[in-house]
Amino acid sequence: MTDKPEKLIDKKGLRLDGRKPDELRPIKIEVGVISNADGSAYIEQGKNKVLAGVYGPREVHPKHLALPDRMVLKCRYHMAPFSVQERKSPAPSRREIELSKVIRESLEPAIFVEYYPRTMVDIFVEVLQADGGTRCASITAAALALADAGIPMRDIVVACAAGKAGDTIVLDLMDEEDKYGTADVPVALMPNLNAVTLLQMDGILSYDEFESAVNLAIEGCKKIYTMQKEAIRRKYASAKEEGEE
Numbered sequence: 001m002t003d004k005p006e007k008l009i010d011k012k013g014l015r016l017d018g019r020k021p022d023e024l025r026p027i028k029i030e031v032g033v034i035s036n037a038d039g040s041a042y043i044e045q046g047k048n049k050v051l052a053g054v055y056g057p058r059e060v061h062p063k064h065l066a067l068p069d070r071m072v073l074k075c076r077y078h079m080a081p082f083s084v085q086e087r088k089s090p091a092p093s094r095r096e097i098e099l100s101k102v103i104r105e106s107l108e109p110a111i112f113v114e115y116y117p118r119t120m121v122d123i124f125v126e127v128l129q130a131d132g133g134t135r136c137a138s139i140t141a142a143a144l145a146l147a148d149a150g151i152p153m154r155d156i157v158v159a160c161a162a163g164k165a166g167d168t169i170v171l172d173l174m175d176e177e178d179k180y181g182t183a184d185v186p187v188a189l190m191p192n193l194n195a196v197t198l199l200q201m202d203g204i205l206s207y208d209e210f211e212s213a214v215n216l217a218i219e220g221c222k223k224i225y226t227m228q229k230e231a232i233r234r235k236y237a238s239a240k241e242e243g244e245e
Contacts, residue, residue: 004180008165015177017046021170024160024220029141029231031148039149041231043141046174047131052141054149056121071116075104077138079127099135100125106139106159106188106198112152121151132178136161139188139198144228148235155190156228157197160220162187162213164205169212171220185210187217191225 005016014020025046034040037053044050060066077100081090092100103125111121123145125138139159147156163173164182173184183203189196196218205213 005176008177008181009168009170013168015165015170015174017174021168022216022219024172024223025174027224027227029144029227031144031231031235037145037149039145039147039151041141041144041148043137043144045133045137045140045172047129048127048134048137049129050134050137050141051126051128052138052145053124053126054121054142054145054151055124056149057116057119057151058121060118060120065120066118069117070113071111071118072120073104073108073111073113073123074120075100075107075123075125075142077103077125077127077135079130079134083127083130099138102135102198102200103139103142107143107146107157109195109197110143110153110155110157110190111146112154115152121146121149130175132173132175133161133186135159136186136188140224140228144231147232155192155195156225157188157190158221158225158228159186159188159198160217160224161185162217162220164203164209164213169209169216171216183209183213185213185217187214187221189218189221189225191222 028044030042033042034053039054041052077096081087123142125142127134136159143157161173162171163184165177183205185201188198
């Protein structure tokens with residue numbers, strides 16, 4: 001556990017890692033990283049390292065869980081035992097079970113589930129290194145893995161959090177800000193449709209602060225969305241070049 005910092009924002013208005021309040025952490029995204037999966041993606045966001053794999057559409061097991069008019073979407077979010085400073089148990093924790101549900105419900109509105117009745121799609125999210133904001137990074141990576149698997153979607157879902165560190169509303173909270181800040185507001189968005197698929201809040205904010213945090217998170221989502229599209233474009237551009245050789 002890290003010691004509590006004296007101040008989350010210094011006199012110059014900069015955060016512990018030197019970012020301005022409205023600045024994202026450095027982000028690196030790759031698509032198509034697991035050859036055995038139907039679709040996959042990897043994201044580094046600050047010190048977060050998250051891998052997502054999608055398998056399906058495939059036959060439902062056990063069969064009685066199949067739905068006659070739509071696909072079943074399953075999601076498993078898991079943090080590797082070595083992903084945090086103190087080794088965590090490999091068994092699924094209550095938080096991981098909850099976040100599996102949160103990620104699934106954030107992605108489901110984007111998917112044309114009615115196109116694949118009596119089938120299932122599995123999403124596996126593995127957090128290799130955690131540094132605050134893993135649910136948002138997981139949604140961003142899982143949505144890309146779905147797109148890479150060729151699952152028909154209304155839009156690619158993207159997620160980003162804003163919150164309050166000290167007296168300042170900040171974008172893309174890292175671990176210390178997540179732990180010692182006043183509030184955390186994760187938002188997932190389908191930018192093309194301007195539709196929010198996830199909005200949560202942990203902590204205390206005034207109405208105006210909440211509005212500022214949501215707006216800042218949406219701006220963050222739009223920036224990451226550009227990076228998502230670029231990552232997909234890169235994968236298919238390189239595949240096209242390999243095909244032409």
